[in-house]
Amino acid sequence: MRVLLVGAGGVGTAITRIAARRPFFEAMVVADQDPARAEAAVAALGGDARFRAERVDAGDEAAVAALLERHACDVLLNATDPRFVLPLFRAARAAEVTYVDMAMSLSRPHPERPYEECGVKLGDAQFEQAADWEKAGVLALVGMGVEPGLSDVFARYAADELFDEIEEIGVRDGANLTVEGYDFAPSFSIWTTIEECLNPPVVYEEGRGWFTTEPFSEPEVFDFPEGIGPVECVNVEHEEVLLVPRWVDARRVTFKYGLGEEFIGTLRTLHLLGLDRTEPVTVPSADGPVRVSPRDVVAACLPDPATLGERMHGKTCAGTWVRGVKDGRSREVYLYHVVDNQWSMKEYGSQAVVWQTAVNPVVALELVAGGAWSGAGVLGPEAFPARPFLDLLTAYGSPWGMREQ
Numbered sequence: 001m002r003v004l005l006v007g008a009g010g011v012g013t014a015i016t017r018i019a020a021r022r023p024f025f026e027a028m029v030v031a032d033q034d035p036a037r038a039e040a041a042v043a044a045l046g047g048d049a050r051f052r053a054e055r056v057d058a059g060d061e062a063a064v065a066a067l068l069e070r071h072a073c074d075v076l077l078n079a080t081d082p083r084f085v086l087p088l089f090r091a092a093r094a095a096e097v098t099y100v101d102m103a104m105s106l107s108r109p110h111p112e113r114p115y116e117e118c119g120v121k122l123g124d125a126q127f128e129q130a131a132d133w134e135k136a137g138v139l140a141l142v143g144m145g146v147e148p149g150l151s152d153v154f155a156r157y158a159a160d161e162l163f164d165e166i167e168e169i170g171v172r173d174g175a176n177l178t179v180e181g182y183d184f185a186p187s188f189s190i191w192t193t194i195e196e197c198l199n200p201p202v203v204y205e206e207g208r209g210w211f212t213t214e215p216f217s218e219p220e221v222f223d224f225p226e227g228i229g230p231v232e233c234v235n236v237e238h239e240e241v242l243l244v245p246r247w248v249d250a251r252r253v254t255f256k257y258g259l260g261e262e263f264i265g266t267l268r269t270l271h272l273l274g275l276d277r278t279e280p281v282t283v284p285s286a287d288g289p290v291r292v293s294p295r296d297v298v299a300a301c302l303p304d305p306a307t308l309g310e311r312m313h314g315k316t317c318a319g320t321w322v323r324g325v326k327d328g329r330s331r332e333v334y335l336y337h338v339v340d341n342q343w344s345m346k347e348y349g350s351q352a353v354v355w356q357t358a359v360n361p362v363v364a365l366e367l368v369a370g371g372a373w374s375g376a377g378v379l380g381p382e383a384f385p386a387r388p389f390l391d392l393l394t395a396y397g398s399p400w401g402m403r404e405q
Contacts, residue, residue, distance in 0.1 A: 001024060001025040001026060001074060001075060001365065001368075001369040002025070002026050002027045002028075002029075002071060002072055002073045002074055002075070003019075003025055003027070003028045003029070003073060003074075003075045003076075003077055003365065004028075004029045004031060004064075004067060004068050004071065004073040004075065004076050004077065004097075005028055005029065005030050005031065005077045005079055006031050006032070006056060006058050006064065006076065006077070006078055006079060006080055006084075006088055007031075007032060007058065007078065007079030007080040007084075008030050008031070008032035008034075008037040008038040008040070008041045008053075008079075009032075009037065009079065009080075009189075009304075009306055010304070010305050010306030010350070010351070010354035011079045011102070011145075011354045011357050011358045012030065012032070012041065012079035012358075013037075013040075013041040013044070013306065013350065013354075014348065014350035014354050014355045014357070014358035014359075015077070015079060015358045015361065015362055016028065016030060016041050016042070016044075016045060016051060017044070017045070017348045017349065017350060018348065018355075018358055018359050018362045018396070019362050019365075020045050020048050020050075020051070022362065022366060024365070024366045024369045024370065025050065025365065025369060026050065027050050027051075027052075027071065027073075028050055028051050029051075029052055029053075029054055029067065029071045029073060030042050030051060030052070030053050030054070031053070031054040031055065031056040031064075031067060032053075032055065032056070033055070033056070033057055033058065034055075035053065035054075035055040038053035038054060038055065039053040041053070044349070054067060054071075058078075058080045058084040058087065058088055059083075059084055059087050060087070061087045061088075061090050061091040061094065062091075064076070064087070064088060064091035065091045065094045065095045068091070068092070068095040068097055069095060073097060074097050074098060075097055075098045075099075075100065075365065075368075076088060076091065076092040076095075076097055076098070076099050076100070077100045077101075077361060077365065078099070078100065078101040078102070079102065079358075079361075081103070081189055081191050081192055082103045082104070082105070082106050082192060082195065083106070083191075085101055085103065085104060085105045085106070085126070086105050086125055086126075088101070089101070089105070089126055089129075089140065092138075092140070093129070093132070093133060093136070093138065093140075096136060096138050097138070098138065098139045098140075098141070098368065099138075099139070099140040099141070099142075100140075100141045100142075100144050100361055100364065100365065101141075101142055101143070101144065102143065102144060102145030102148075102149060102357060102360075102361060103143070103145065103148075103192065103239065104122045104123035104126055104142050104143055104148075104239050104242075105122065105123055105124065105125040105126050106120075106122070106195065107119065107120050107121055107122045107124075107199060107237065108120040109199065109200050109212075110200075110212070114200050114212065115200050115212055115213060115214050116211060116212060117211060117212060118202060118210050118211065118212055121202065121210065121242050122202075122237065122238075122239050122242050123142060123143070123239060123242050123243070126140065126142055126378050127378055129378060130377045130378035131377075133376065133377045133378050134376045134377035134378075136376070137376045138376060139368070139374070139375055139376055139377070139379065140377070140378045140379070141364060141368070141373075141379055141380075141381070142239075142243075142378060142379070142380055143239045143240075143243055143380050143381065144360060144361050144364045144381055145357045145358075145360055145361060146318045146337070146356045146357045146359075146360050147171060147173055147238065147240065147255075147318050148238065148239035148240045148243055148380070148381070149357075149360040149361070149364075149381055150318060150337055150360045150381075150389075150393070150400075151171045151240050151318055151319065151320045152240055152243055152244060152320075152380055152381040152382045153381050153382075153386045153389050153390065154319065154320035154322075154335035154336075154386070154400075155169050155240070155244045155248050155250075155320050155322070155382060156247065156248060156381065156382045156384070156385075156386040157335065157386035157387065157390060158320065158322040158324075158333065158335065159248045159249065159250075160385070160386060160387075161386075161387070162322065162326060162331070162333060163322065163324040163325065163326050163331060164324070164325055164326055164327065165249075165324050165325040166248070166249060166250040166251070166322060166323070166324040167250070167251050167252065167323045167324045167325075168250060168251060168252040168253070168254070168321075168322070168323045168324075169244055169248065169250045169252070169253045169254075169320060169321070169322050170252075170253070170254045170255070170256060170320070170321045170322075170323075171238065171240045171254070171255045171256070171318075171319070171320050171321075172222045172224075172233055172256055172258075172319055172320070172321050172334070173233070173255075173256070173257050173258060173316075173317065173318050173319070174222060174224040174228055174231035174233060174257075174258030174316075174317055175187075175224075175228060175231070175258065175314060175315060175316040175317060175352075175353075176224075176227075176228045176229065176231075176314040176315060177312055177313065177314040177315070177316055177341060177352065177353070178312070178313050178314055179308055179311050179312050180311040180312075180313070181311055182303065182308075182311070184262075184263075184266055184302070185302065185303050185305075185308060185311075186263075186302065186305060187305050187308065187312065187316070187351065187352075187353040187354075189299075189305065190295075190298060190299050190302050191295055191296070191299050193267075194267065194270065194276045194295055194298070195237075196236055196237050196238055196257075197215065197216075197236050197237075197257070197259065197264075197267050198215055198267060198270075198271050198276050199215070199237040200212035200213065200214070200215065200237065201213050201214075201215060201217060201235035201236050201237045201238075201255070202237055202238075202241045202242065203235065203241065203252070203253070203254055204241050204242075204244070204245045204250075204252065204253040204254075205251065205252050206250075206251040206252070210241070210242065210245075213235055215234075215235075215236075216234040216235065216236075216259070216264055217234065217235045218234065218235050218254075218256070219232055219233070219234050220232070220233055220234075220256065221233070222256070222258070222321075224258070224317045224319075224336075225317065225334070225336055225338065225401065225403055226315060226317070226338045226401075227315065228314075228315055228317055228338070231258035231260075232258065232259075232260065232261075233256035233257060233258045233259075234256055234257065234259060234264070235254060235255070235256055236255055236256065236257040236259075237255075238255035238257075240253065240255050241253050241254065241255050243380035243381070243382060244380075244382060246380065246382065247380065247382035247383050248382050250324075270298060274294060275294045275295065275297070275298050276294070276295055276298075277293070277294045277295060278293050278294075278295050278296075279293065280292055280293050281293075281294060305351065305353070305354065306350075306351070306354060308351055309341065309344075309345045309349070309350065309351030309352075310345065312341045312345075312351050312352065313341060313342070314340075314341060314352075315338050315339065315340045315341065315352065316338070316339055316341070316352045316353050316356060317336055317337070317338045318336065318337050318356060319334055319335055319336030319337065320334070320335050320336075321333070321334045321335075321405070322334075322335070323405075331404075332404070332405035333402055333403065333404055333405060334402070334403045334405055335400065335401070335402050336400065336401050336402070336403070337356065337393075337398070337400045337401070338401070339352040339353075339355060339356045339398065340352065344356075347397075359393070359396060359398055360393075362396075363389060363392050363393050363396060364381070364389070366392060367384075367388055367389060367392060372385070372388040373385075373388070373389075
């Protein structure tokens with residue numbers, strides 16, 4: 001397997017550090033708009049000859065396709081933010097190589113009823129091309145991070161091995177992470193965080209299909225394992241709700257994120273001021289007017305999440321809560337994966353949230369390379385057997401857990 005990794009930020013760099021310990025691939029080209037970031041990611045690997053750095057604009061489909069051809073890559077792994085999903089998705093299709101991402105194409109709210117009906121859903125633009133990918137015999141594995149990704153694998157595992165009937169699948173994400181020296185310092189891309197938290201959340205119900213609610217709706221307190229404890233979680237737009245019902249039978253699917261009052265308040269303020277907008281605005285300057293995206297300005301004013309590891313303390317938990325029936329009896333479980341920031345920094349030099357995201361596409365690539373996962377078309381993690389993934393994740397030294405509720 002020869003991989004083109006596009007994006008050498010926090011997650012991309014963590015991918016290289018995890019992959020460097022595995023023998024399943026022949027080469028990994030690390031490409032970024034900023035060549036210094038790509039070069040730094042490769043240099044940190046101590047001379048592993050399988051890795052090399054390149055510069056590429058993720059939005060330039062022709063350049064990406066040319067890079068795939070020049071290095072004879074058979075996989076494109078997308079570690080950029082969701083704005084670049086479609087150009088990279090199309091570049092992989094043009095080159096007829098396997099495509100893997102961790103977030104899907106962006107949504108657009110319904111123009112008249114944004115908090116009742118879906119407009120363009122997450123991933124719609126990719127699933128519209130599914131027949132073309134399937135006909136060509138090429139695989140696009142979409143939403144293969146931690147959430148979406150591992151959370152979807154948990155849903156498939158629950159359906160295959162733990163339940164006869166599933167009433168509800170609810171992804172629940174929470175943490176007790178703190179960052180020294182900052183009052184507000186998101187542990188993941190603020191661009192992506194704003195997108196998923198301020199868009200109308202999507203809920204799936206059998207017989208009704210997908211529908212939307214107000215941001216931060218249906219608050220609940222969820223008790224997270226391994227010392228994290230109770231965290232208030234709210235509905236957030238996320239890919240699992242769009243992916244799980246395509247392959248797993250469940251009467252209801254939700255995604256709730258533990259944000260906290262302060263974080264929610266900050267996001268509401270950004271929205272109130274229009275600082276969550278992506279459309280450029282004109283800003284006067286000494287050199288004349290310039291056009292800038294307010295959300296890009298917010299991102300530029302905050303610390304890079306990849307640099308926060310030394311200041312972070314605590315654990316992050318991603319997991320899938322499932323309620324249903326097994327052998328005629330009611331059952332409720334929480335399948336989860338916890339990463340301690342102290343461990344991930346010591347072992348990999350990557351903070352917990354980006355490391356937890358990064359490990360899952362590497363596991364998936366190894367399964368694809370070995371043939372345990374195979375297919376054609378636009379497929380989510382639920383389309384593949386869960387047990388090989390969970391066994392290999394444990395073999396990577398990062399075991400998962402299950403709690404009967």
